Amino acid sequence: MTTTRVGIFGAGYIASVHADILSRDDRVELVGVADMLEANAARLADQIGGAQTGATLEDLFRMDVDTIYVTTPNTTHVAPVVACLNEGLNVFCEKPMATDLAGGERIRKAALASRGVYNLGMNRRYAYTHDKLKALIDAGDLEPYNAQFKLNRGELLQPAWTADPSKTGGFLYETTIHQIDLLQYLFGPIATLRCAARRAISSAEFDDFSMLFTFESGTIATLSSSAHSGWSFPFERVEIYGRYATAATEELERVRYALDLEQVVRTEDYTHIPFAEKGGYAKEDRLFIDALHNGGRPPVDVDEASALNLLLAAIYESAREHREIDFAARVREAIG
Ligand SMILES: NC(=O)c1ccc[n+]([C@@H]2O[C@H](COP(=O)([O-])OP(=O)(O)OC[C@H]3O[C@@H](n4cnc5c(N)ncnc54)[C@H](O)[C@@H]3O)[C@@H](O)[C@H]2O)c1
Numbered sequence: 001m002t003t004t005r006v007g008i009f010g011a012g013y014i015a016s017v018h019a020d021i022l023s024r025d026d027r028v029e030l031v032g033v034a035d036m037l038e039a040n041a042a043r044l045a046d047q048i049g050g051a052q053t054g055a056t057l058e059d060l061f062r063m064d065v066d067t068i069y070v071t072t073p074n075t076t077h078v079a080p081v082v083a084c085l086n087e088g089l090n091v092f093c094e095k096p097m098a099t100d101l102a103g104g105e106r107i108r109k110a111a112l113a114s115r116g117v118y119n120l121g122m123n124r125r126y127a128y129t130h131d132k133l134k135a136l137i138d139a140g141d142l143e144p145y146n147a148q149f150k151l152n153r154g155e156l157l158q159p160a161w162t163a164d165p166s167k168t169g170g171f172l173y174e175t176t177i178h179q180i181d182l183l184q185y186l187f188g189p190i191a192t193l194r195c196a197a198r199r200a201i202s203s204a205e206f207d208d209f210s211m212l213f214t215f216e217s218g219t220i221a222t223l224s225s226s227a228h229s230g231w232s233f234p235f236e237r238v239e240i241y242g243r244y245a246t247a248a249t250e251e252l253e254r255v256r257y258a259l260d261l262e263q264v265v266r267t268e269d270y271t272h273i274p275f276a277e278k279g280g281y282a283k284e285d286r287l288f289i290d291a292l293h294n295g296g297r298p299p300v301d302v303d304e305a306s307a308l309n310l311l312l313a314a315i316y317e318s319a320r321e322h323r324e325i326d327f328a329a330r331v332r333e334a335i336g
Pocket residue numbers: 009010011012013014015034035036037040055071072073074076094095096121122123174
């Protein structure tokens with residue numbers, strides 16, 4: 001079996017989560033780590049028991065890698081991803097794909113022209129809680145008529161860059177993107193959307209959002225997201241309502257569901273599952289490496305990533321312009 005020779009670009013928090021997972025996959029060789037702060041690259045190389053280190057993407061290219069994980073901050077994803085694809089390398093890039101439409105389009109064009117595989121890291125899809133919801137829906141046990149989503153953050157004070165949209169792209173790109181991605185993953189294509197937003201604490205950006213979505217399947221859903229709710233639970237929750245049925249998540253820890261009247265209410269509790277597993281990181285990495293080895297589709301390919309990038313831009317547009325958006329028409333125009 002040929003091994004996938006991986007380089008990691010950006011050696012901070014999330015890089016260490018992926019490096020830990022990949023170091024346990026026999027199909028992967030972690031060849032090198034690069035970071036503009038070479039001390040960070042050295043620390044991560046030590047954590048995985050040794051790898052070459054460098055400061056730039058070109059340093060990784062010289063290490064003869066075939067796949068690169070781009071794990072630098074949000075607004076620095078586009079240039080390295082495009083450079084990797086132009087080199088014919090496979091790329092796993094952490095969320096977000098880009099923080100504007102032009103960046104997403106540059107990646108899409110580069111991916112379509114490359115022999116490399118592009119994948120966007122959207123781990124929340126594979127969190128145990130959401131895997132369970134998806135399984136209930138796919139099996140036909142729960143037909144989603146209506147749903148209510150929420151994803152909050154405690155504050156945008158620590159670290160200070162979280163309040164700076166030039167670093168994050170905006171709160172939706174930093175945090176709420178996870179729940180926004182789940183919408184189409186669970187319910188299929190969105191038909192229309194509307195978003196109301198306000199600058200409650202931040203003067204630099206919208207920090208409170210209420211959104212309403214309709215889906216081509218007929219499902220309707222709302223999503224609420226606040227950037228400054230304090231650190232008391234609950235932060236994230238999905239509630240799906242079907243025919244005399246409800247399934248509800250509690251953080252990434254539990255799912256509670258009842259599928260009909262006069263039936264037992266069941267709870268699955270993932271408290272004891274290690275974070276990288278229950279958070280979906282291990283599965284997204286496994287699916288990505290599977291795709292490289294078996295030649296199938298990666299878990300979040302460039303079409304899905306582009307649709308998500310369009311969706312975030314459309315939500316902000318709706319908030320700014322106070323109007324409903326025909327999102328299905330947008331996707332047809334941009335992706336076909
Ligand atoms: N999926 C998730 O649950 C999840 C969780 C955390 C972070 N993330 C995403 O991962 C990315 C990184 O976040 P993080 O929390 O690991 O950040 P971090 O600050 O811990 O690490 C970023 C690293 O990138 C390096 N870096 C920054 N600019 C660089 C450049 N131009 N060239 C080379 N190195 C550079 C920094 O020195 C740092 O070591 C972000 O896009 C974030 O949205 C995803």
